[in-house]
Structures are given as structure tokens and as C-alpha cells.
Amino acid sequence: KQEVTQIPAALSVPEGENLVLNCSFTDSAIYNLQWFRQDPGKGLTSLLLIQSSQREQTSGRLNASLDKSSGRSTLYIAASQPGDSATYLCAVSGNTPLVFGKGTRLSVIA
Amino acid sequence: KAGVTQTPRYLIKTRGQQVTLSCSPISGHRSVSWYQQTPGQGLQFLFEYFSETQRNKGNFPGRFSGRQFSNSRSEMNVSTLELGDSALYLCASSLESGRTEAFFGQGTRLTVV
Numbered sequence: 273k274q275e276v277t278q279i280p281a282a283l284s285v286p287e288g289e290n291l292v293l294n295c296s297f298t299d300s301a302i303y304n305l306q307w308f309r310q311d312p313g314k315g316l317t318s319l320l321l322i323q324s325s326q327r328e329q330t331s332g333r334l335n336a337s338l339d340k341s342s343g344r345s346t347l348y349i350a351a352s353q354p355g356d357s358a359t360y361l362c363a364v365s366g367n368t369p370l371v372f373g374k375g376t377r378l379s380v381i382a
Numbered sequence: 383k384a385g386v387t388q389t390p391r392y393l394i395k396t397r398g399q400q401v402t403l404s405c406s407p408i409s410g411h412r413s414v415s416w417y418q419q420t421p422g423q424g425l426q427f428l429f430e431y432f433s434e435t436q437r438n439k440g441n442f443p444g445r446f447s448g449r450q451f452s453n454s455r456s457e458m459n460v461s462t463l464e465l466g467d468s469a470l471y472l473c474a475s476s477l478e479s480g481r482t483e484a485f486f487g488q489g490t491r492l493t494v495v
Contacts, residue, residue, distance in 0.1 A: 303480055303481050304480075304481070306483065306484060308486070313470070313491070314488055314489070315386075315388075315472055315486045315487050315488040315489045316472065316474075316486040317486075318483055318484065318485055318486070321483045361425070363425075363484075365479075365480035365481070365484075366480070367480075368427075368438065368480075369415050369427050369430050369438055369479055369480055370415070370417075370427070370474070370480070370484060371427075372417075372424060372425040373424075374424045375424070
């Protein structure tokens with residue numbers, strides 16, 4: 273059974289800092305990994321999708337990497353801003369629908 | 383291009399009642415999945431539909447059911463509501479569930495009193 277873990281559960285950083293969020297999964301037989309952002313009480317916004325054959329994806333200040341063999345992914349956020357404050361979720365898909373981690377709650381302090 | 387639309391956004395129901403939630407996927411997407419999100423359990427998979435057929439079902443009681451129409455719109459129904467059913471219900475739309483990018487709606491916040 274696929275399990276996804278995100279560390280840390282919460283993170284507080286000063287504005288401008290670069291940061292890394294971690295995601296690990298137990299079954300490496302995945303189709304892809306997706307990073308989402310969720311603001312309080314809202315739905316999920318897709319940030320990046322990494323196919324299982326890819327090593328990384330970039331979008332603006334975001335860079336996500338995937339090491340399928342070790343079951344790990346990282347989301348790198350450069351030059352963080354207060355508007356980046358949200359919960360970040362990773363999810364993997366395989367023979368089952370998306371399996372989510374519990375998320376990392378990020379606070380960027382101005 | 384319109385995103386995923388969920389209605390209603392908020393619902394308050396009484397224990398024992400039933401409720402129907404609706405999800406309209408992105409145009410051209412035939413896969414719709416439903417998730418329940420609670421503070422304690424996080425996001426849990428309910429069911430997935432593709433071209434009007436249920437392809438997967440999560441570990442939820444039979445009170446939770448769903449369907450998909452020929453235009454890919456989907457509904458989920460919860461009967462005999464319990465206090466523990468209070469949650470944010472999220473719908474995801476994709477071209478091919480699990481293999482392509484999933485896009486989520488804003489969710490329906492259900493409160494059972």
C-alpha cells in the first residue's frame with residue numbers, strides 16, 4: 273500500500289529565504305508525482321507534475337526533483353515571499369488514484 | 383478555459399439527512415475523482431469515474447456513492463449523514479486518471495450538525 277510522508281509538517285521562514293520541502297513515498301512503481309498548493313479553506317492548485325521518467329520540473333521560482341528509485345521528491349522554492357504562505361501537498365499516482373501526503377504548512381514572514 | 387466547478391460551495395445539514403454534491407470537470411476531461419479532506423485524516427480517496435464507469439473506490443461505507451453522466455459531470459451522494467462526515471469534499475478532473483495532471487475544484491465544505 274502506497275504511503276506518502278512529508279517533512280516537515282510546518283515551516284516558518286523569513287521573506288527572501290530559499291527553502292526545500294520534502295516528500296517520500298514507499299512504492300516506487302509510480303506514474304507521476306504532483307505538487308499542489310492549498311490556501312486555507314480552498315481547493316488544490318497544481319504547481320508541478322513530474323512524470324516517472326523525469327528527474328525534475330521547473331516553473332518560475334519553483335523546482336521539483338524526483339528520485340523514483342529512492343522514493344523521494346523535493347520542492348525547492350527560491351526567494352520566498354509572504355504570498356507563498358500556504359500548505360504544500362505532494363501526491364503520487366500509480367496503480368491507484370492519487371495518494372497524498374499530509375502536507376507542509378509554510379509561513380513566510382515579511 | 384473553465385476550471386473544475388463544484389457546487390454548492392458550502393452546505394449545512396442535520397444528522398440523518400442526505401446530501402448531493404456536484405462536480406463539473408474541465409471540458410474534454412473524462413476522469414473525475416472525489417476526495418474527502420479532514421484535519422485529522424488529510425486527503426482520502428472516495429471514488430473515481432471514467433466515461434460513466436466507476437473504476438476505483440476508496441475505503442468508505444456504502445453511504446457514500448457517486449455517479450457520472452454522459453457529459454462527464456459527476457455527483458456524489460452521502461446518505462444518513464453523521465457528524466464525522468463534516469469535511470471539505472474535493473473533486474479532481476483529468477484526461478486520464480493517474481497518468482495525467484489532476485486539476486481540483488474549490489471544494490464543497492459540508493458541515494453536519
